[in-house]
Amino acid sequence: MHALITGSSGFVGKWLAAHLREMGDEPVALGAGVDVGDAPAVRSAVNDARPDVIYHLAGFSSVGGSWDDPGEVFRVNALGTLRVLEAAASCKPTPAVLVVSSSEVYGTVAENDLPISEDSPLRPVTPYAASKVAAEFLGLQAFLGRGVPVMIVRAFNHVGPGQSRGFVVSALASRVIEAQVAHTKVIRVGNLSARRDFTDVRDVVRAYRMLMTGGVPGEVYNVCSGRDVAISSILRRLCEIAGIDLEVEVDPQLARPVDIPVLRGDGSRLASATGWVPEISLDDTLSAVLGDWREKLGA
Secondary structure, three states, X not given: OEEEEEOOOOHHHHHXXXXXXXXXXXXXXXXXXXXXXXXXXXXXXXXXXXXXXXXXXXXXXXXXXXXXXXXXXXXXXXXXXXXXXXXXXXXXXXXXXXXXXXXXXXXXXXXXHOOEOOOOOOOOOOHHHHHHHHHHHHHHHHHHHHOOOEEEEEEOOEEOOOOXXXXXXXXXXXXXXXXXXXXXXXXXXXXXXXXXXXXXXXXXXXXXHHHHHHOOOOOEEEEOOOOOEEHHHHHHHHHHHHOOOOEEEEOHHHOOOOOOOEOOEOOHHHHHHHOOOOOOOHHHHHHHHHHHHHHHHOO
16 A cells, blocks of 8 residues: 555654564655645645545653643644645545544543443533544545545554653653662652553554555544553653662652543444554563663663
8 A cells, every 4th residue: 555644753653663664565755844734735745645544643642741832733733634635635536634632632532431432422621622622523524525445543652662751651761760870769750640541552553554545534542551551660661671769759740630540442333444553561561661771862
């Protein structure tokens, strides 16, 4: 397949491009410097590429940071999705489009309503989540109103080597290695009580490609492991793997304005459509993230 990736230089985009090449596909980037909100530029890039499929990964990805400039978050995540869908609709033949959303759209979910299925209500509590709901509905409208074969994925927390410090597992891993290098015994953290459903990014990109070959246009799919893990457990395991014992110091500045207590997904729809199951254990993922930070920090 000839595949166009928006956001190809980002954390997930790099892993997706590598996986597509391994599978014999031909991935190309949207284009250096192309702003997804720029309609003429996006349309030109998409029509020049003439892809069979489009993986729309480009977007503002920081949940906590979305409070600082909600307008920019909507411009990138919602308007950017609209521009990509408009460009896809202008192509003949029309490429299939994978719109990457987030589990954050579900908001706060009661314990007795877990695990979260694709039919669970959408209750966004952050500007980021609201922008992803808007992007999803633009995808649905493009499918229903213009016949663009759109599939939507709600990706739960995905982690792996190469992720920035703006995400909790990578942030904690970097601080663990920094403490080890500096021979300190204290690590500053935010909220450790939240529980999240973690999947290795290498498994996530496998799911994305499998949906492009086996998914149903117009459908929404969770990409998740099906189990939730407390952030405190993640930190403890990172310390165990690294071989360091640290004292935790809570820093209110590291906490988000709103933090959802728990997210755990139901991935049965994805499994039924494609046969996908996660293959990489959480311990293997954490080891890889620690190794990545050791290399970056020269530890």
